Amino acid sequence: MARKPSQRPPSRRKAPPPAPQAPVAARKPVTIRDVARKPVTIRDVAKVAGVSAITVSRALSRPELVTAETLARIQAVVARTGYVPNVLAGSLRSRRSRIVAGVFPQISNTLFVDTIQALAERLRQDGYQLLLGLSAYGAREDELIAGILGRQPDGIYLTGISHSPETRRRLMASQIPVVEAWDLTPTPIDMLVGFSHTRVGEAMGRHLLERGYRDVGLVWSTDVRAEMRRQGLLSALAAEGIAEAPTSPGPAPATFQRGREGLAELLATGKRIRAVACSSDPLAQGVIAEARERGLAIPRDLAVIGFGDFDFAAYTSPAITTVAIDKAAIGRVAAERLLARIRGEEVAEKVVDVGFTVVRRGTT
Amino acid sequence: MARKPSQRPPSRRKAPPPAPQAPVAARKPVTIRDVARKPVTIRDVAKVAGVSAITVSRALSRPELVTAETLARIQAVVARTGYVPNVLAGSLRSRRSRIVAGVFPQISNTLFVDTIQALAERLRQDGYQLLLGLSAYGAREDELIAGILGRQPDGIYLTGISHSPETRRRLMASQIPVVEAWDLTPTPIDMLVGFSHTRVGEAMGRHLLERGYRDVGLVWSTDVRAEMRRQGLLSALAAEGIAEAPTSPGPAPATFQRGREGLAELLATGKRIRAVACSSDPLAQGVIAEARERGLAIPRDLAVIGFGDFDFAAYTSPAITTVAIDKAAIGRVAAERLLARIRGEEVAEKVVDVGFTVVRRGTT
C-alpha cells in the first residue's frame, strides 16, 4: 500500500544535478517537443517526468508501488504525450501476453457465439484479450494452432476434444493452460468444460419415447459431436426394442434448407415416420416448414425435436422442442478456469459437466 | 529464386573450423539433448542445423532466399525440436504484428457475426489473425481501443462511426490503417465500408407507403444507428404528409421479448396502427407473436417490417419482410482494404457503400 501522501514531502530524493540538460523543475520540465517525434517510448516518458523507465513501468502496471506524487506526475506526462505502452515488448520480457486464444469451428449460424461472448467478457474483466481462430470444422486446426502457439497465448480455449495427435502433443508440450469445451472426456489435454453428447442423444430418444413416438426418423449432421448424439439416440431407441431409424445425413453446419431436404428424403423412403429428431434446431425448423408444406400437422401428424435451443427455437410456431445448453456458462467457466491456472492456482476439478435440459415445447 | 540445387554442391562455404565444438557434419550434428531444455529458440535451431540464426529466420519466412539443401536441413531440425517461433519477438523487431483488431458492440444475437466470420477468414488467408474486442455498445470503447493500440495491430476494424474525439485522435495519430463499418459518413477516420442507415429508414417507409400502409407505429432501439434509420423512416413518412408515428423505444440489443412489449405499448396508446416498423428482425418477430396472440392477422390486420434479414427471418410464418445487408461482404471488403493498406498500397476509394435490399416477404 502507498503511504499517506501527506507524510511524504514532495521534494525528490536527489536534487537534479546541474547537467547540460535543463534541470527538471516541478511544473514545467522538458516539453513534448524535446521528445523524439514519432513513437513515444517509456524512456521518453521517464525523461520528461524526471524518473527512470522502470518507475514509469511500475506507475502504469502496479501504481501502489509508487508515491502518489510520482504517480500523478507520470500520469500527467502520459496524458500529455499520448504514450501507449508497447505490449509486445512487455510480453516478450515478462512472458505474459495477456492473450487467450479461442478456436471455434465456425461462428455464423452456430451456438458458439454465446460462448464466445461470455468468454471474451470474462477475460476482459481480468485484462485479457481474445484472439479468435476459426478452424472450419477441423479442416485446418493443426495449422491454426501452430500459428497461435507462436503468439505465446497465456491460455487456449478449444472447441471439442478431437484433435490430431500432433496438436495434442504440441499443446501438452507448450505447458499453456488449455480448456477443451462443448464435449466430455475423461482424458482432456488439460481442463474441460462441456457436456455429454451421448447423454443428450439418449435424452432426446427417451423424450420421444415418453411422448409415445416409436417411429423415429433422423435428419442429422455428420460432424463428430452430432455423431455422438446420434449414437446416444439410437441406443435409447434400442433399449425399447427399436432396432433402426431411417436417417438423412448431411454435412455441418446444418441449415434450414438441409432440414427441408432431409424430411423429403425420409418421407421418400416410404417408411412409417411419426417423429423426426434433428441434430440441431435449424434442421428442425426446416423439417417443420417442409411438413407444413406437405399438409402435415405438427405435432399431430409429425413430431419434431431439435438440439441447441437456438434463439429462434422458442419463437417459431409451434415452438420447437429442443435440448438447451448453457452456452454462456461454458464460456464463463472456461475463462475462469484458464484465469485461475494463469494465476498459478491449482484447478482441482479438471472436468466440468455443465449438463443440459430437454425443453419441451410445441413440436412434441 | 533459389538456384537449382544440382548446381550447388552440398559442401558448405567455409569448412567448419577445428573449433572446440564438434564439427558440423552432414547428417549427425549436435543432438537435441545438447540444446537447452525448455523453450527452443531460433538460436538453438541454428546451432543444431549448423547455420546462423538469421539463416533459420530466412528459411522459415522467406525460403526462396535459402539453398534447397539448407532449407531441408533446417526444416528437419525444426520438426525434430518442435521449434515454435516466438511471434512476439519477431513483431517487436519488425514492427509487423500480423494482427488485426476488430471491435464490435456485441456478438450474440446480432448481425455482426457474419461480418466477423468473413473478416477473420479473409485475414487468415493472408496470415493475419483477428483480435476480438467487445465494446458493449460503446460503453467502454475508449478503454478497449487504448488497450488494443498497445498490441500494435497492423489494422483496426471498428463497428460504426461514432467514436469519442479522444479515440479518433488516438487512432489518427497511430497511423494504423482503420476501417469503420456498418455505417456511412463522408469523413471516416481512414477507410469505411458500410451503408446509409438513413436511406434504409427511408426505404422502409417508402415500402410501407407503397403497400398502402399509412398508419405506422415504431418499435425501435435507441442505439446510434437505429436512430438514424428512424430519422430516415420519419422523413419518408413526412414526405407523404404523415407528421407523426407512435413509437415504443427500447435499449439495444433488441430482443423478441422487447418486440412483444413494444406492440402492446403501441396498441395501448389507442391510436390507429396498421403497420409496425421495427429497428430489427427480433423485434419484428416479437411483434408478430404478440399480434397473433391478440388475434390480429398478419398482414391483413397488421403489417410488419424488420431490419437485418436475420437467419430466421425467411423461415417464420409468415416470413418477415425486412432489409437485407450483405454482412459477409462488409467483412470481406474491410479485410481486403486493410490488407491492401498494410501492404503499403494506396486505397483509392476510401468509402465503400455496400447498399441494401428491401426483401418483401409475407408480413407486408
Added chain:
DNA sequence: GCGAAAAATGTTACCGATATCATTCCGCGT
C-alpha cells in the same frame, strides 16, 4: 537518536526475433 526493516527508486541485462550491413563464394563474360 540509532539501527534495522520497509518503501521507493534506480541500474543493468535480457526476452527472441529480424533489419541492416558486411562478407564470402560462385559463375560467367571477355
Added chain:
DNA sequence: ACGCGGAATGATATCGGTAACATTTTTCGC
C-alpha cells in the same frame, strides 16, 4: 586469368518493455 555481379550466408545492433538485483530514503521501535 581476372574482375564483376549476384546469390548465400553471417555478425551485430536493435525493437521497448520488465525481471532481477542494487541503492537510497524513510519509517519506526526501543
